[in-house]
Each structure stands twice: as C-alpha cells, then as structure tokens.
Amino acid sequence: MTTRALPVIAVVAVVGLGLDLLIGYSPVVGYGAGIGLFGTIILTLVAKKAMAPVLQRGEDYYPADRTPDIEHDVYGVRTDGVRTDGDPGAADRTGGAGDQDHRNVPDPGGAA
Amino acid sequence: MSELLLHPAWPLLIAAVLVRVLPRRPGQMLTLVAPVLALAGVLTLVDGTLVTAPLMTFELELLRVDRLTTAFGGVFAVAALLSSIYGLATQPIGERAVALAYVGAAMGVIYAGDLLTLFLFWELKAVTSSFVILSRRTTRSNRSGMRYLFFHIAGGKLLLGGLIVQYQTTGSLTFEAFEPGVAGWLVLAAFALSAGVPPLHAWLKDAYPTASVAGTVFLSAFTPKAAVYALIRGFPGAQVLVYLGVIMAIYGVLYAILENDIRRLLSYHIISQVGFMVTAVGIGTETALNGATAHAFSHILYKGLLLMGMGAVLYATGRSRASDLGGVLNRMRSVAVLYMIGAGSISSVPLFSGYVSKELIPYAAGQEELAWLVIALKVVSVGTFLSTGLKLPYAPFIGTRGMGPATEDGTDRVVVKPVPVSMYVAMGAAAALNIAIGLYPRLLYDLMPTEITRAPYALGPVVEKLQILIMTVLGFWLLFALLGSKAKINLDLDWVYRRLPVVLSSHRAERSLARADAPASAGSRAVASTRSGARTMLARAFEPAEEGPPDVVATWTLGGVLLATAAVLLIVSLL
Numbered sequence: 001m002t003t004r005a006l007p008v009i010a011v012v013a014v015v016g017l018g019l020d021l022l023i024g025y026s027p028v029v030g031y032g033a034g035i036g037l038f039g040t041i042i043l044t045l046v047a048k049k050a051m052a053p054v055l056q057r058g059e060d061y062y063p064a065d066r067t068p069d070i071e072h073d074v075y076g077v078r079t080d081g082v083r084t085d086g087d088p089g090a091a092d093r094t095g096g097a098g099d100q101d102h103r104n105v106p107d108p109g110g111a112a
Numbered sequence: 113m114s115e116l117l118l119h120p121a122w123p124l125l126i127a128a129v130l131v132r133v134l135p136r137r138p139g140q141m142l143t144l145v146a147p148v149l150a151l152a153g154v155l156t157l158v159d160g161t162l163v164t165a166p167l168m169t170f171e172l173e174l175l176r177v178d179r180l181t182t183a184f185g186g187v188f189a190v191a192a193l194l195s196s197i198y199g200l201a202t203q204p205i206g207e208r209a210v211a212l213a214y215v216g217a218a219m220g221v222i223y224a225g226d227l228l229t230l231f232l233f234w235e236l237k238a239v240t241s242s243f244v245i246l247s248r249r250t251t252r253s254n255r256s257g258m259r260y261l262f263f264h265i266a267g268g269k270l271l272l273g274g275l276i277v278q279y280q281t282t283g284s285l286t287f288e289a290f291e292p293g294v295a296g297w298l299v300l301a302a303f304a305l306s307a308g309v310p311p312l313h314a315w316l317k318d319a320y321p322t323a324s325v326a327g328t329v330f331l332s333a334f335t336p337k338a339a340v341y342a343l344i345r346g347f348p349g350a351q352v353l354v355y356l357g358v359i360m361a362i363y364g365v366l367y368a369i370l371e372n373d374i375r376r377l378l379s380y381h382i383i384s385q386v387g388f389m390v391t392a393v394g395i396g397t398e399t400a401l402n403g404a405t406a407h408a409f410s411h412i413l414y415k416g417l418l419l420m421g422m423g424a425v426l427y428a429t430g431r432s433r434a435s436d437l438g439g440v441l442n443r444m445r446s447v448a449v450l451y452m453i454g455a456g457s458i459s460s461v462p463l464f465s466g467y468v469s470k471e472l473i474p475y476a477a478g479q480e481e482l483a484w485l486v487i488a489l490k491v492v493s494v495g496t497f498l499s500t501g502l503k504l505p506y507a508p509f510i511g512t513r514g515m516g517p518a519t520e521d522g523t524d525r526v527v528v529k530p531v532p533v534s535m536y537v538a539m540g541a542a543a544a545l546n547i548a549i550g551l552y553p554r555l556l557y558d559l560m561p562t563e564i565t566r567a568p569y570a571l572g573p574v575v576e577k578l579q580i581l582i583m584t585v586l587g588f589w590l591l592f593a594l595l596g597s598k599a600k601i602n603l604d605l606d607w608v609y610r611r612l613p614v615v616l617s618s619h620r621a622e623r624s625l626a627r628a629d630a631p632a633s634a635g636s637r638a639v640a641s642t643r644s645g646a647r648t649m650l651a652r653a654f655e656p657a658e659e660g661p662p663d664v665v666a667t668w669t670l671g672g673v674l675l676a677t678a679a680v681l682l683i684v685s686l687l
Contacts, residue, residue, distance in 0.1 A: 009582055009585055009586050012582045013579070013582055013586070019575045020575055020576070030579070031576065032576035032580045032583070033580070035580050036579060036581065036582065036584045036586075036587065037586060039494035040586075040587025041587055041591065042491070043491065043498065044587070044591045044594055047366045047369035048595070059599060059600065061601055061611075062601070062610060062611070064251065064255060066252075067373060069431070070431065071426065071430050071432060073249075073250055074426055075529065
C-alpha cells in the first residue's frame with residue numbers, strides 16, 4: 001500500500017471523529033477508531049509474535065498432505081492423462097473434465 | 113400428508129440419483145432445476161405445516177415448517193443453485209450427484225421435527241459431504257476426507273446417544289429446546305462438532321481446502337449452518353454458547369491472520385463467523401436469535417462468493433498459497449471485483465449484506481449490557497476485515513509483484529488460465545444478492561423468525577463502523593511488513609491425531625530399542641520388537657510412503673470410527 005493513501009485515511013478519520021463528536025452515539029469519542037486501530041495491532045501482534053513462533057512449521061511437516069506447487073487436477077484431468085487445461089470447451093469436446101468420473105489424480109509436485 | 117410431496121429435500125435427493133444415470137447435458141440441467149424446485153417447495157410450504165408418520169411406537173415428525181425453517185431452507189436452496197452453477201464446468205458427475213444428495217440431506221435436517229428424523233438426515237449429510245471431499249480423488253483429499261468422515265460419524269454417534277437418553281428420560285423425541293442433562297450435553301456436543309466449535313473444529317480447516325473448487329463452495333454452505341440451525345432450535349439461551357462462540361470467533365480470526373493457503377484462510381473465517389452465530393444463540397433473546405439466523409443467511413451468500421473468488425484464482429493459476437501468487441490483478445480484474453464484494457460483506461462494510469446481519473449480534477449483546485462481549489465481537493470484526501478484506505485480496509492479486517501484465521503474454525511466472533463463464537455467472541449472482549440485501553435490509557429482515565425493528569443505517573452505527581474500518585486500514589498500513597504471507601503451515605489441534613501418535617510411538621520405540629541393545633532377556637527383546645513394529649505401523653498409517661499402499665489411514669480411520677461407535681453405544685446402553 002502506498003503512502004498516497006495516508007492523506008485519504010487522515011481526512012476520513014478526522015471527519016469520522018468530528019461526526020462522532022456531533023452525534024454522540026459512541027460511549028466515548030473515537031471509540032470506533034480506537035477499536036479499529038488497537039484491534040488491528042493487538043490481533044496482529046498476538047498472531048504474528050505470540051502464535052507464529054510456536055505454531056508455524058515448514059510446509060513438509062505433514063509430508064503426505066503437502067500442497068503441490070501447481071494443482072493440475074483443478075483444470076480437469078482425464079483417466080487417459082489428457083489435460084483439458086482449464087478450457088471448458090475442451091472438456092465438452094472430449095467429454096472430460098466436468099464429466100469424466102474415474103480420475104485418481106496424484107498430487108503433482110506433492111510428496112504423495 | 114400431501115404436503116410431504118413438497119418437502120424441499122425430495123427434488124435434490126431424486127436429482128442426485130438421476131444425475132448418475134442421465135446423459136451429461138440433461139444431468140447438468142437437472143443439477144440446476146433441482147435447487148429451483150427445492151426453493152419452490154420452501155416457498156409453497158405454509159408456516160405451521162406438520163406432517164407426522166407412525167414408526168413402531170414413535171410418531172415421527174417428518175416435516176415441520178415455521179419461519180425459522182423457511183429462512184434456512186430458502187437460503188440453502190439458493191446456495192445449492194449458485195454452487196451448482198459454479199461447478200457446471202468443473203464438477204464430475206459423481207461429485208455433482210453427492211453434492212445434490214448432501215444438500216438434500218441438509219434440507220432434511222432443517223425440516224425434521226423429531227430427533228430420529230434429524231439423526232437420519234444428519235448421518236446422510238455426514239456421509240455425502242465426506243464424498244464431496246473424496247470426489248476430488250487426490251491423495252490429500254482422500255486423507256482429509258477420511259478424517260472428516262471419522263469426526264462426523266463420531267458426532268453422529270453423540271447425537272444418537274443424546275437421542276436415546278432423551279427418549280428414556282422424557283418419552284418424547286420431539287426436536288425442541290433441551291433441558292439441562294445428559295441428553296442435552298450429548299446433543300450439544302454433536303451440534304458443536306458440526307458447527308466447528310474448538311476443540312472440535314480441526315476437521316473443517318483440514319478438509320474444506322482439499323475439496324475441489326466447487327466442492328468447497330458446497331461444503332461451506334451447509335454443514336456448519338445446519339448446526340447453527342440445530343443450536344437455535346435446541347439450545348437458545350444456553351450461556352455456555354456465549355463463551356464458546358467468542359472463543360470460536362477469536363480463534364478463527366487469529367489463525368486466519370497466520371494462514372497462507374487462500375482457501376484454508378477462508379475456512380478459518382467460517383469458524384470465526386459461525387462463532388458470532390453461536391454467541392448469538394447463547395445470548396438467546398429474540399434480537400440475538402434473529403441475528404444468528406440473519407447472519408447465517410448472509411454468511412452463506414458471501415462466504416460462498418469469497419470461496420468462489422478464491423476458487424477461481426486456484427482454478428486459473430493452479431496455486432493455492434498466497435505466497436506463491438501475486439501479480440495477477442490485471443488478468444483477473446472481474447474476479448477481484450466480485451471477490452471484494454464478498455470481502456465487503458464479511459467485513460460488515462455498510463451497503464453490503466454482512467453489515468445488516470452481523471451488526472445485529474453486538475447490538476443484541478449491547479441490549480443485554482454485555483459490554484465485554486460487544487468489544488470482543490467488534491475486535492473480531494476488525495480481524496475479519498484485516499485478513500479477508502485487506503491481506504487476502506492483496507497477497508494473491510497484487511503481492512510483491514504488483515498488478516502484473518494485462519494479458520497472458522507468457523512473461524509472468526504465474527500463468528492465468530481462462531475462468532469458465534459459469535463461474536462468473538455464479539459469482540455475479542451471489543454478489544448481486546449480497547448488494548441487494550445490503551441496500552434493502554428488509555429483504556432479509558422480513559424472512560427472520562420474529563420482527564426486527566433495528567434501523568441498520570442510522571447515522572451513529574454507520575459512523576462508528578466507518579471509523580473501525582478506516583483505522584483498520586491504517587493499522588494494516590502500519591503493520592504491512594509483519595502481515596506478509598509466509599510459506600508455512602500452522603499447527604492446529606489436528607496435530608493431536610495426525611502427529612502425536614507417531615511422536616509418542618517413536619519415543620517409546622527408541623527407548624525400547626536402546627534397552628534391547630543391552631544384554632536382556634528374550635522377553636524384553638520381544639517387547640522391544642513389538643513396539644518397533646507398532647511404530648512402523650503407525651508411521652505407515654499417519655505418514656504413508658510416496659509409493660506405498662494407498663491410504664492405510666483409511667483402514668485406521670474406519671477402525672477408529674467403528675471403535676468410537678461401539679464405545680458410544682456401550683456407554684448409552686449402560687446409561
């Protein structure tokens with residue numbers, strides 16, 4: 001995100017606080033702004049500083065369930081190995097992709 | 113009795129069978145017609161309709177209609193239609209059939225008036241949804257699908273146990289609010305598992321991202337929302353749900369901030385958003401229950417749209433890690449715009465559906481003077497906007513490589529293939545519904561169980577919401593470097609059954625082998641040898657070799673299911 005957005009954010013924030021002051025809806029002026037800013041900071045710090053070091057592992061941690069780099073099967077793969085490569089027309093012409101029923105597609109690039 | 117013919121489950125269940133036997137084109141047509149017929153059934157059935165049938169000594173309530181069933185039945189039918197359109201170009205016949213059966217089963221759950229009918233449809237829903245995952249037929253989907261099946265069959269047994277105890281205690285099987293007791297706790301556990309309440313949630317984030325692009329859209333709509341319906345019906349005002357719901361909401365949103373897989377991130381947000389609904393059920397007032405119902409309704413529409421959008425990214429690029437994507441915005445502008453409508457909805461941006469539904473829940477908490485709950489829910493909303501409205505669209509569409517080339521000229525590392533028209537149609541229709549509800553809240557409010565008097569677009573709430581959103585954008589800007597997606601996985605409670613047995617087995621086997629190396633008796637060597645064998649078996653079960661026998665875990669999982677079933681039945685019979 002560029003710094004060009006900052007003036008816009010500043011103007012909207014000031015207008016919001018002004019309106020908040022006029023309307024008197026919030027328990028304290030800037031209640032919503034405080035929740036937005038401090039909520040973001042708290043959630044991000046808890047997730048990234050407290051949870052991530054404990055919970056994050058390499059992608060091979062569950063080797064058999066590793067997500068392949070390219071999931072070719074989402075394009076549709078026929079039992080004879082012919083890829084329809086995301087072309088729905090090809091699927092229709094060959095009777096593949098959308099309608100063939102006996103794929104058993106290994107995860108290309110996956111560990112298993 | 114003739115009303116039974118209008119049961120919305122019929123067209124879906126019959127179509128599930130016919131799709132398997134009809135030629136391709138008529139089958140595709142039927143996939144679209146069946147949800148329309150189901151919707152017609154929902155709209156035709158009159159509030160107060162009750163169809164009963166005797167079975168042995170029981171009087172089954174096969175069809176019960178009220179405003180709550182109509183709201184859930186209506187949105188289920190719409191979601192089935194949108195999901196079917198989305199999957200037209202990609203779903204194999206088998207997946208299409210089990211998806212229709214799955215929706216039919218979910219409809220059966222909604223319209224069941226007694227616990228036995230509920231249980232039968234609940235089990236059908238569990239099995240058919242497992243097959244939706246298994247239909248992708250990759251090693252990953254096979255393994256996670258079996259784990260999913262294990263969880264849901266175990267949940268079904270809890271429901272069965274609760275049903276039996278309830279009948280023994282009260283002599284009635286009518287599905288209505290439970291009194292505190294053993295039956296209530298068993299049934300509550302079954303519903304909580306299906307809703308994805310931690311620590312019973314790991315199946316959801318494990319299985320949903322491994323299904324096909326259309327399969328995940330189907331799955332997101334029905335299982336957790338059927339559980340929310342069941343909680344509204346069975347446990348309104350159960351205070352424990354307030355705490356469980358808040359934990360769910362926070363848990364899901366924190367994991368979503370960490371997550372790198374685009375569809376798993378959204379799966380964590382299902383847990384978080386269902387947490388809002390569970391909290392509302394726990395509050396239990398009319399406004400709160402309306403909020404739970406309204407939020408379930410709009411969540412089905414916008415979560416479907418979000419998963420359709422990210423499914424389209426996966427379909428077009430073959431990639432599901434946010435860290436592997438980026439630089440595709442110029443080639444997927446329409447998908448990005450449609451996705452952002454869903455993101456606006458889930459983030460409660462005014463004029464989108466989520467704003468008119470989700471905000472009812474903190475409002476209901478405020479009416480009960482639960483200030484801590486109001487703040488907690490608003491902070492979770494911040495996290496929702498942060499990860500689904502800012503981080504998730506930024507990483508895959510823009511990322512570190514900008515907006516990318518305008519056309520597929522072969523210069524970019526990420527190749528973008530064409531997205532089928534049917535996917536755009538489904539996303540467009542879902543986006544239109546989200547905007548329509550946002551612009552005309554009465555479209556939604558008039559469907560709720562009781563009247564909603566709150567005016568969502570009063571100046572005060574709108575200004576407060578805009579403040580929250582704009583300051584979240586500022587926070588995102590300030591913490592931008594920290595929020596980047598990392599090519600990592602995040603351990604969750606599924607570690608307990610995916611990894612812990614292997615870890616424990618390894619430690620024991622190593623100790624045994626160490627002892628066996630020392631001079632020892634034949635007996636201790638035999639023990640060490642047995643443990644070594646057990647270690648090998650566990651390793652095969654949980655981490656099969658690349659070219660090893662397929663899915664040994666399936667055998668273990670099914671064995672586990674049978675064992676759990678036997679255990680629950682034994683406990684129930686002892687009770």
